[in-house]
Amino acid sequence: MRRGVTVVEVLVAVALLLLLIGGVVYFFSHVVKSEVDVSLSSRGRIAVFQGIEIINSDLTKAGYGVDSGVTPVEWDAANKTLKIRYVDYNVPGCEGQTFAVGSPCSYEISYYLRYNNLYRKVDWQADGDGSSGGMFDSNLVKVSDFEVSVDGATHAVTYTIKGEINDRPFEVGDTVICRNWQ
Numbered sequence: 001m002r003r004g005v006t007v008v009e010v011l012v013a014v015a016l017l018l019l020l021i022g023g024v025v026y027f028f029s030h031v032v033k034s035e036v037d038v039s040l041s042s043r044g045r046i047a048v049f050q051g052i053e054i055i056n057s058d059l060t061k062a063g064y065g066v067d068s069g070v071t072p073v074e075w076d077a078a079n080k081t082l083k084i085r086y087v088d089y090n091v092p093g094c095e096g097q098t099f100a101v102g103s104p105c106s107y108e109i110s111y112y113l114r115y116n117n118l119y120r121k122v123d124w125q126a127d128g129d130g131s132s133g134g135m136f137d138s139n140l141v142k143v144s145d146f147e148v149s150v151d152g153a154t155h156a157v158t159y160t161i162k163g164e165i166n167d168r169p170f171e172v173g174d175t176v177i178c179r180n181w182q
Helices: 007-061
Strands: 073-078 081-087 108-112 117-123 130-134 142-153 156-165 168-177
Touching: 007 081, 007 142, 007 156, 007 168, 073 142, 108 142, 130 168
Parallel strands: none
Antiparallel strands: 073 081, 081 108, 108 117, 117 130, 142 156, 156 168
16 A cells, blocks of 8 residues: 655655755855945945045145145144145146135145044135035944144144944054145
């Protein structure tokens, strides 16, 4: 006599299959979540290091075309604002120009801490008209502190940025010698 599969055996097989599928789904969802976390952290770190490169580039230009009556780099600790001034000699007609408010050749770059982000504002006209924007995606990078020290004797500017990338703390910074500061 041939014996078939009982209902109990089918139910046990279905239960085991569901447990196996649940384990596989849990494993893959955990792997995907880990990959997303790593990707977001990497994007945040890349953004922070790109921000450092922008700040360093501006500090390297500090002092181009700036007379002794104008300070190329200023730090306002109370407002957490760093100002960098220079003439952009790469703009046609700006060769040999000196820094002057209102000149299309003169730039004043301001970095300031607001709303858990570091902002960069570029002023190039007498009325202070310029562009401003947060340097980082606030969903990935939250800046909690921005500190700068300016050594007028050596023309060295040291800065530190502190905060969180994807809820993990970070602290980065650099020291730049402003070689064009007279």
